[in-house]
Amino acid sequence: MHAKQVRATIGLVLVDDHAILRQGLRSVLEREDDLVVLGEASSEPEADAVVRATHPDVVLLDLKLSTGSDFEGLSLCTRLSASHPEMGLLILTTFLDEELVVRAVHAGARGYVVKDVDTTELVRAIRIIATGGSAFDPRSAAVVVRSLSGRSEPHQQLTDREMEVLRLLAAGFSNNRIGEKLYISSTTAKFHVGNITRKLGVSGRAEAVYAASKRGLI
Incomplete structure (x- = not known):
């Protein structure tokens, strides 16, 4: 009779501002024999404290941790990566934006998956990151490849959402009005x-509209 292969246990911390989502993730992940959720956090300060107390192998981190900032998780990712270089950071978020993926990698993330990822793929990504590897879903992986190969020409990489924002900029809309029109927060509008x-290689809103017009983008 063959002995059953036993995986090394992987300790996890879940960082997301929605308790229901954290509970759902915990329920799904702890069905795996080798995954153990050591703690949860809903904010940057909580995440810092929980990580210090539990020393996880992998942190699953959302980019949006408060109503005041849509991308607070990036600063947390940068800080955790610097203070715990041996720990794996996996971005699990609703945002799939080329700039965000690249910024997350620069902030120290070893993986980036969108929340509609299949459970099997999420578990696979966690295991890869726990062993020191990198894991990206197919969509975010394509972004990373383009970035690393130097094929991301800035003016050619405006996302569909950025084009929507650009058209509203050209119409003279403020960040608040752009947010209202696109059903996003003014902070998100400002980010875009x-x-x-x-x-576009410019320093202001008016210059952006002028440059976009010259390039035939609007």
Whole structure:
């Protein structure tokens, strides 16, 4: 009779501002014999404290941790990566934005998956990251490959959402009005405007509209 192969236990911390989502994740992940949720957090300060107390192998981290900031998780990712370099950071979020994926990688994330990922793929990603590897779902992986190969020409990489924001910029809308029109927060609108100006190589909103017009984007 063959002995059953036993996997090394992987300790996890879940960081998300929605308790129901954390509970659902815990329920799904702890069905796996080798995955143990050591703690949960809903904010940056809680995450710092829980990680210090539990020393997890992998942290599953959402990018949006409060109503005040849509991408607070990026700063947390940067800090955790610097203070716990041996720990794996996996971004699990609703956002699939080219700029966000690249920024998350630069912030120290070893993986990036969108929340509609299949459970099997999520578990696989966690196991890969726990062993020091990198794991991205197919969509985010394509972004990373383009970035690393140097084929991301800024003015060619405006997302569909950024194009929507750009058209509203051209109409003279403020961040608040853009948010209202697109059903996003003004913080998110400001984030997209910042991406647009950076990608177009300009420093202001008016310049962005002018540059986009010259390039035939609007």
